Amino acid sequence: xxxxxxxxxxxxxxxxxxxxxxxxxxxxxxxxxxxxxxxxxxxxxxxxxxxxxxxxxxxxxxxxxxxxxxxxxxxxxxxxxxxxxxxxxxxxxxxxxxxxxxxxxxxxxxxxxxxxxxxxxxxxxxxxxxxxxxxxxxxxxxxxxxxxxxxxxxxxxxxxxxxxxxxxxxxxxxxxxxxxxxxxxxxxxxxxxxxxxxxxxxxxxxxxxxxxxxxxxxxxxxxxxxxxxxxxxxxxxxxxxxxxxxxxxxxxxxxxxxxxxxxxxxxxxxxxxxxxxxxxxxxxxxxxxxxxxxxxxxxxxxxxxxxxxxxxxxxxxxxxxxxxxxxxxxxxxxxxxxxxxxxxxxxxxxxxxxxxxxxxxxxxxxxxxxxxxxxxxxxxxxxxxxxxxxxxxxxxxxxxxxxxxxxxxxxxxxxxxxxxxxxxxxxxxxxxxxxxxxxxxxxxxxxxxxxxxxxxxxxxxxxxxxxxxxxxxxxxxxxxxxxxxxxxxxxxxxxxxx
Amino acid sequence: xxxxxxxxxxxxxxxxxxxxxxxxxxxxxxxxxxxxxxxxxxxxxxxxxxxxxxxxxxxxxxxxxxxxxxxxxxxxxxxxxxxxxxxxxxxxxxxxxxxxxxxxxxxxxxxxxxxxxxxxxxxxxxxxxxxxxxxxxxxxxxxxxxxxxxxxxxxxxxxxxxxxxxxxxxxxxxxxxxxxxxxxxxxxxxxxxxxxxxxxxxxxxxxxxxxxxxxxxxxxxxxxxxxxxxxxxxxxxxxxxxxxxxxxxxxxxxxxxxxxxxxxxxxxxxxxxxxxxxxxxxxxxxxxxxxxxxxxxxxxxxxxxxxxxxxxxxxxxxxxxxxxxxxxxxxxxxxxxxxxxxxxxxxxxxxxxxxxxxxxxxxxxxxxxxxxxxxxxxxxxxxxxxxxxxxxxxxxxxxxxxxxxxxxxxxxxxxxxxxxxxxxxxxxxxxxxxxxxxxxxxxxxxxxxxxxxxxxxxxxxxxxxxxxxxxxxxxxxxxxxxxxxxxxxxxxxxxxxx
Numbered sequence: 001x002x003x004x005x006x007x008x009x010x011x012x013x014x015x016x017x018x019x020x021x022x023x024x025x026x027x028x029x030x031x032x033x034x035x036x037x038x039x040x041x042x043x044x045x046x047x048x049x050x051x052x053x054x055x056x057x058x059x060x061x062x063x064x065x066x067x068x069x070x071x072x073x074x075x076x077x078x079x080x081x082x083x084x085x086x087x088x089x090x091x092x093x094x095x096x097x098x099x100x101x102x103x104x105x106x107x108x109x110x111x112x113x114x115x116x117x118x119x120x121x122x123x124x125x126x127x128x129x130x131x132x133x134x135x136x137x138x139x140x141x142x143x144x145x146x147x148x149x150x151x152x153x154x155x156x157x158x159x160x161x162x163x164x165x166x167x168x169x170x171x172x173x174x175x176x177x178x179x180x181x182x183x184x185x186x187x188x189x190x191x192x193x194x195x196x197x198x199x200x201x202x203x204x205x206x207x208x209x210x211x212x213x214x215x216x217x218x219x220x221x222x223x224x225x226x227x228x229x230x231x232x233x234x235x236x237x238x239x240x241x242x243x244x245x246x247x248x249x250x251x252x253x254x255x256x257x258x259x260x261x262x263x264x265x266x267x268x269x270x271x272x273x274x275x276x277x278x279x280x281x282x283x284x285x286x287x288x289x290x291x292x293x294x295x296x297x298x299x300x301x302x303x304x305x306x307x308x309x310x311x312x313x314x315x316x317x318x319x320x321x322x323x324x325x326x327x328x329x330x331x332x333x334x335x336x337x338x339x340x341x342x343x344x345x346x347x348x349x350x351x352x353x354x355x356x357x358x359x360x361x362x363x364x365x366x367x368x369x370x371x372x373x374x375x376x377x378x379x380x381x382x383x384x385x386x387x388x389x390x391x392x393x394x395x396x397x398x399x400x401x402x403x404x405x406x407x408x409x410x411x412x413x414x415x416x417x418x419x420x421x422x423x424x425x426x427x428x429x430x431x432x433x434x435x436x437x438x439x440x441x442x443x444x445x446x447x448x449x450x451x452x453x454x455x456x457x458x459x460x461x462x463x464x465x466x467x468x469x470x471x472x473x474x475x476x477x478x479x480x481x482x483x484x485x486x487x488x489x490x491x492x493x494x495x496x497x498x
Numbered sequence: 499x500x501x502x503x504x505x506x507x508x509x510x511x512x513x514x515x516x517x518x519x520x521x522x523x524x525x526x527x528x529x530x531x532x533x534x535x536x537x538x539x540x541x542x543x544x545x546x547x548x549x550x551x552x553x554x555x556x557x558x559x560x561x562x563x564x565x566x567x568x569x570x571x572x573x574x575x576x577x578x579x580x581x582x583x584x585x586x587x588x589x590x591x592x593x594x595x596x597x598x599x600x601x602x603x604x605x606x607x608x609x610x611x612x613x614x615x616x617x618x619x620x621x622x623x624x625x626x627x628x629x630x631x632x633x634x635x636x637x638x639x640x641x642x643x644x645x646x647x648x649x650x651x652x653x654x655x656x657x658x659x660x661x662x663x664x665x666x667x668x669x670x671x672x673x674x675x676x677x678x679x680x681x682x683x684x685x686x687x688x689x690x691x692x693x694x695x696x697x698x699x700x701x702x703x704x705x706x707x708x709x710x711x712x713x714x715x716x717x718x719x720x721x722x723x724x725x726x727x728x729x730x731x732x733x734x735x736x737x738x739x740x741x742x743x744x745x746x747x748x749x750x751x752x753x754x755x756x757x758x759x760x761x762x763x764x765x766x767x768x769x770x771x772x773x774x775x776x777x778x779x780x781x782x783x784x785x786x787x788x789x790x791x792x793x794x795x796x797x798x799x800x801x802x803x804x805x806x807x808x809x810x811x812x813x814x815x816x817x818x819x820x821x822x823x824x825x826x827x828x829x830x831x832x833x834x835x836x837x838x839x840x841x842x843x844x845x846x847x848x849x850x851x852x853x854x855x856x857x858x859x860x861x862x863x864x865x866x867x868x869x870x871x872x873x874x875x876x877x878x879x880x881x882x883x884x885x886x887x888x889x890x891x892x893x894x895x896x897x898x899x900x901x902x903x904x905x906x907x908x909x910x911x912x913x914x915x916x917x918x919x920x921x922x923x924x925x926x927x928x929x930x931x932x933x934x935x936x937x938x939x940x941x942x943x944x945x946x947x948x949x950x951x952x953x954x955x956x957x958x959x960x961x962x963x964x965x966x967x968x969x970x971x972x973x974x975x976x977x978x979x980x981x982x983x984x985x986x987x988x989x990x991x992x993x994x995x996x
Contacts, residue, residue: 012544013544015541016540016541016542016544016545017545019538019541020518020519020521020522020541020542020545021518023518023521023522023525024518024521026525027521027524027525031724031726032724032740033720033721033722033723033724033739033740034721034722035719035721035722035739035740036722036736036737036739036740039736039737039739039740039777040517040740042514043513043514043517043518043736044514044518046510046511046514047514047515047518050548205703221533222531223531223532223533224531224532224533224534225531226529226530226531228529238534238537238541239534239537241531241533241534241537242530242531242533242534242537242538279537
């Protein structure tokens with residue numbers, strides 16, 4: 001019978017490998033020179049192999065299983081650690097090695113094929129890979145499916161512990177019933193063009209200076225983190241005292257840079273505020289994809305796209321871009337950064353139409369794992385749904401089904417967490433504004449007090465609580481999408497229907 | 499009997515650990531947030547431990563020893579690989595583990611003590627540590643000393659393969675006999691003050707832009723390397739396609755930034771030009787400390803501080819700093835960047851007085867390992883030598899014996915390679931100018947052709963040749979310090995005695 005100390009010691013060693021591999025991946029994404037990649041992938045392959053051996057080592061497997069089956073003497077936190085370890089273990093050890101390798105190779109090759117297919121808008125070339133990925137994914141899931149468990153439920157739970165098709169169905173029904181018609185109403189009233197200042201040229205070095213200013217506004221702790229640039233913005237952490245995130249700068253899309261930075265600042269603040277007692281455990285990071293996304297969306301949308309925020313910071317922005325921003329007042333600005341418009345591309349969508357993009361993906365993934373559709377038909381199904389929900393005609397698969405990287409990476413069940421995150425954020429928002437003077441704090445540039453509330457209520461727990469537990473603990477009730485609908489309706493009625 | 503394939507396979511795994519640890523150290527030196535250090539040192543300690551286990555693993559030790567003792571079937575390159583591996587192995591496995599750990603701990607502690615002692619200019623607090631380091635160093639060397647081999651010879655060879663006290667004595671005798679009196683003559687003629695433009699303010703962002711311009715001038719391959727900032731400039735590489743170096747920028751010391759960058763560019767170009775056949779072997783990097791330093795000094799002094807270089811690039815520099823550089827012509831500029839002056843601090847010394855700083859350190863290290871001196875007396879001996887060679891009165895140990903980090907790190911035998919590097923550079927220089935139109939190439943901004951010559955003659959070999967072999971192959975004769983004396987006398991007579 002293994003003891004918890006053995007588990008901790010074995011985890012510690014695994015953590016060292018995770019740590020150094022994460023550092024290497026940060027380096028790959030932010031500065032490694034182009035020609036170094038063949039060599040580095042060979043070297044990192046060796047270290048990953050060592051890491052994998054540790055994760056599947058007999059002693060570790062026995063220890064986790066022993067503790068999982070005999071957890072009477074563990075305290076709550078230890079039980080949670082073992083539960084998480086067991087879950088992660090089963091994802092690996094239940095898969096036959098042969099299949100694991102075959103699947104990894106497939107994904108490696110599919111990546112490049114998808115990139116080219118997207119570039120050429122050529123679904124046919126990606127099709128056989130997608131077919132194979134879906135077949136392999138179903139096979140992989142079958143090894144760890146419980147009796148009567150739906151394959152898609154396994155995947156949904158991978159990305160958001162506790163979520164099922166049944167729960168997401170309820171959520172997306174609400175989106176369909178309440179938001180789809182509302183979006184149609186708003187789109188009829190939308191302004192015909194974006195305001196001219198939005199797409200002017202904003203020199204990148206000044207954008208950087210403004211984002212630097214935002215780090216101060218959001219009270220990001222620079223002695224515990226790093227901001228850098230990468231092609232796609234992301235946040236990563238190894239523990240609460242080393243949290244790194246990136247944004248990307250585009251001269252012609254200043255608001256894309258700024259809101260990406262604020263979005264990632266939400267993720268990063270979450271990670272910086274996890275209690276340090278979890279640093280050396282597998283509970284060190286955020287509670288789930290959905291809860292993480294709720295925080296990034298909260299910072300981006302509830303704070304960053306609010307009027308109080310720009311009441312306070314627009315003057316700074318104008319002082320840095322006086323010619324581009326000449327004669328622009330807060331109301332114009334607020335309207336422009338919250339403009340609603342139909343769009344083909346999910347990552348360019350505004351706050352209001354965004355969940356419709358997710359709805360489309362959820363419905364398709366559901367069909368795939370219900371065996372209701374052949375890959376051949378996916379593009380036309382995609383396009384029909386875009387027509388139904390967004391009233392747009394997809395003309396090229398590159399702006400349709402080929403736009404996202406996820407499926408080529410085998411990530412099914414991931415998309416719904418994006419919409420769920422926004423919905424969590426709204427529910428949290430309505431509790432928070434009861435508790436603290438949200439708008440006043442923003443206007444008085446005291447976001448550190450909002451951080452404090454979120455730390456106390458959510459961040460400090462790391463993943464020692466499950467997403468469901470977090471929501472109930474914070475808001476006093478189970479997750480309910482009505483808050484999301486209410487938030488969007490209130491905000492956009494105010495903007496468009498008055 | 500182990501075969502060479504086994505050796506290669508074991509090396510490959512060690513290399514993966516070296517690679518990832520070097521990446522982590524690059525990160526520590528260039529961007530890791532301050533508060534991450536306790537955690538990272540714990541994590542990196544685990545990975546270093548794994549690396550150490552591989553380097554001392556029974557199978558590896560047997561393989562290297564077998565191949566070293568039975569090298570008949572190996573080709574020349576393989577023999578060289580085994581010779582280097584055997585040398586590195588003996589440095590580790592001959593030391594009892596107990597002593598190894600004790601010594602590592604001592605150095606760890608000494609580091610902080612030295613920093614504080616330097617800060618407070620308090621030699622007495624560092625003294626017991628230095629005594630212990632020297633005693634331990636002598637003990638550590640004793641485990642691998644051959645019969646009749648001098649302890650200091652072991653250390654000199656560690657940093658520059660093939661060098662001995664006897665050879666360095668000859669070298670430094672020449673420095674003493676020919677350069678010390680010459681420096682005295684020059685110092686009598688030196689200009690009283692630095693030119694006023696030297697210490698004006700040069701905005702850091704423009705300095706960066708100028709260094710970026712220099713990367714192009716020196717044909718640094720950016721798809722195979724990275725330039726970044728750090729407190730102390732350095733260069734590091736994992737293989738020829740991933741070479742990284744740093745410089746540091748100081749608003750009031752523009753020339754320090756620029757020449758540090760060119761110096762490191764020399765190291766970096768060397769590493770980028772090593773033949774890629776060595777990438778996966780232990781011959782992948784430069785031939786030795788001395789040869790490496792010869793290249794950095796060559797780029798810095800022979801190219802960067804030459805008149806032809808600034809004939810071509812001064813106009814660019816002036817266009818970037820028009821007010822600071824108003825009315826400055828090439829002759830003023832050339833004189834200013836080659837100004838000779840007495841100074842206490844080695845790293846601030848000019849090209850001509852630099853070897854005198856090294857002479858002082860060499861003579862003291864020699865006394866230490868000849869047991870001719872007690873640590874108690876070192877500060878006064880240091881100060882006497884500074885008086886003799888540089889005619890300066892040291893008033894504080896912080897600008898005397900406490901100035902360098904090396905001894906607190908146990909690095910004895912390292913200093914002499916700095917002077918040797920400059921001397922190698924001069925000898926190489928006189929061969930090179932016979933072969934190619936050096937000054938013309940510089941003036942015509944064709945430094946890539948100088949790179950090409952150096953690649954062909956030196957860089958491509960990595961460390962498959964020993965330093966002695968490189969010098970003989972390139973210049974057709976053994977190392978001879980007369981070229982160094984000649985170079986300095988010619989250059990500085992021209993500047994000061996005409």
